[in-house]
Amino acid sequence: MNKDLFIAFFRAGMLGYGGGLSAIPLMQREVVNRYKWMDDDEFSDVLALSNALPGPINTKLSGYIGWRVNGWSGMLMCLLATVLPTAVLMILLLTLLNAFKDKPFVQGMAKGVIPIAGVMIGVMALDFLKKSGLGLGWKLTIGLAAASVILIELLGIHPAIVIAVLIGSAFLPWNKWKGAK
Amino acid sequence: MLTLYWQLFVSHLTANLLGYGGGPATIPLLQHEVVDRHGWMTNGEFSEIVALGNGLPGPIATKMSAYIGYDVAGIPGAIIATFASVAPSLIMMLALLGILMKYKESPQVKRLTKVVRPTIAVLLGVMTYDFFFDSFTAAGWIHTVILIVAGYILLEVRKVSPTYVVIGALLYGAIFLGG
Numbered sequence: 001m002n003k004d005l006f007i008a009f010f011r012a013g014m015l016g017y018g019g020g021l022s023a024i025p026l027m028q029r030e031v032v033n034r035y036k037w038m039d040d041d042e043f044s045d046v047l048a049l050s051n052a053l054p055g056p057i058n059t060k061l062s063g064y065i066g067w068r069v070n071g072w073s074g075m076l077m078c079l080l081a082t083v084l085p086t087a088v089l090m091i092l093l094l095t096l097l098n099a100f101k102d103k104p105f106v107q108g109m110a111k112g113v114i115p116i117a118g119v120m121i122g123v124m125a126l127d128f129l130k131k132s133g134l135g136l137g138w139k140l141t142i143g144l145a146a147a148s149v150i151l152i153e154l155l156g157i158h159p160a161i162v163i164a165v166l167i168g169s170a171f172l173p174w175n176k177w178k179g180a181k
Numbered sequence: 182m183l184t185l186y187w188q189l190f191v192s193h194l195t196a197n198l199l200g201y202g203g204g205p206a207t208i209p210l211l212q213h214e215v216v217d218r219h220g221w222m223t224n225g226e227f228s229e230i231v232a233l234g235n236g237l238p239g240p241i242a243t244k245m246s247a248y249i250g251y252d253v254a255g256i257p258g259a260i261i262a263t264f265a266s267v268a269p270s271l272i273m274m275l276a277l278l279g280i281l282m283k284y285k286e287s288p289q290v291k292r293l294t295k296v297v298r299p300t301i302a303v304l305l306g307v308m309t310y311d312f313f314f315d316s317f318t319a320a321g322w323i324h325t326v327i328l329i330v331a332g333y334i335l336l337e338v339r340k341v342s343p344t345y346v347v348i349g350a351l352l353y354g355a356i357f358l359g360g
Contacts, residue, residue: 013239023240049281052290055197055270056204058240063271079271083263086239087247091259093233094248105359110229111320112354115328116346117228118312120235123337124205125305132298144299152303159213159304163199163297170292 001070002077008035009062009081023058027065037069058082185254186261188219193246193265201297204242207266209304211245221253225319228312236347242266320358328353 008030016023024047031037038046050060059082066078100106132141144166151157192214200207208231215221234244243263250262274281284290316325328350335341335349 016238023238045282045285048285049274049278050270051203051294052281052285053270053273053277054199054201055207056240056242056266058204059243059267060271060274063267064274067275075271079267082240083243083247083267086237086244087259087263089237090230090234090244090248091251093237094229094252097229105355108354108357108359109351110225110354111316111324111358112328112350112352113232113347114225114228114312114316114319115325116332116350117232117235118309118316119329119332119336120343121208121231121305121312122309123333124208125302125309128202128205128298128302128305132295132302135295135298141299144296145303148300148303152300153307158218159210159300160195160199162300163201163210166296166300167199167201167293170296171289 002073004035005066005069005074005077006081009066009078010085012062013058013082014085024061027058027061031065037065182254186257189250189253189258189262190265192219193250193262194269197242197266198269199297200242200301201294202301204240205305206297206301207242208245209301209308211242211249212308213304215249221249224311224315228315231312232347232350235343237344320354324358 009027012023012026012030016026028040028043032040032043046061046064047057050057050064053060059079062078062082063075066074066076068074070077097106097109101110129141129145132144136144148159148162151162152159193211196207196210196214200210212224212227216224216227230245230248234241234248237244243266246262246266247259250258250260252258254261281290313325313329316328320328332346332350335346336343
């Protein structure tokens, strides 16, 4: 059983490029279609659960599914399959790159990826902004974004504090806001 | 050393506990801890992690944690940082399962993700600016603009896999920016 769990999540992890979200449909295929550990409804329940909590989605999904299927050992197996192979690859690649940092062409390589990282993060920023506009409405999105810029960039308040306050505000009665929207 | 382990643990814990919206949401919080607060690496080094992390398969947040931990404090550091990013939210999921099942469709819970999105977007936007500015300083504006435009077209318009785009950027850098 644990071997199947490992293979399923290893395959979903290694084939899912570009961050965690791309691996979710692959996980669904393994868990629901191939091994039939859950049906579609249960899988979307688990997905909704992990979306309700902070932190990486993939490890929550794989850890929880492993636990459901085969207890603590299943959980550990799924987490190892999700995290370990790519973490090792990442450490090897960057250590290799750093080992040759004195070579001019390696310094060039390091410079070449900075703007690409900028594009990737920029795309994520636009994606968050768009989703926020659709979910909260544009007025509130722009207001909160402007307030964040002032608090974090101009007043130097730690972003964690701003986010913690926002998380707390989600539990306030928001019905009054709806009228304003 | 113990202080360093503790700092690694706390910084990864906070970044992941507040990163509503999955891996991408934790990136700017992690950057704030690693670059601005503790000075463990420069923005340039952090951008390499972001780019290579996107080019490799699998979840982005754990890959970044593993490498940052390793870079700062070796293999124990990698284990501590990865544990801090994975364990808390998973433990919360198991512990709160009953409550979550009941309230996962409730407006409060749905609002949690919604209400932090504008702030995360701002943090990601600032990071984008930082990376572009760093590149402008390191590689000059012509190469920076070429790489930004080519990167955007390949990733977003042509939907080329990030792996190939990162390999392309590494080659471009080795050939044109190595002098």
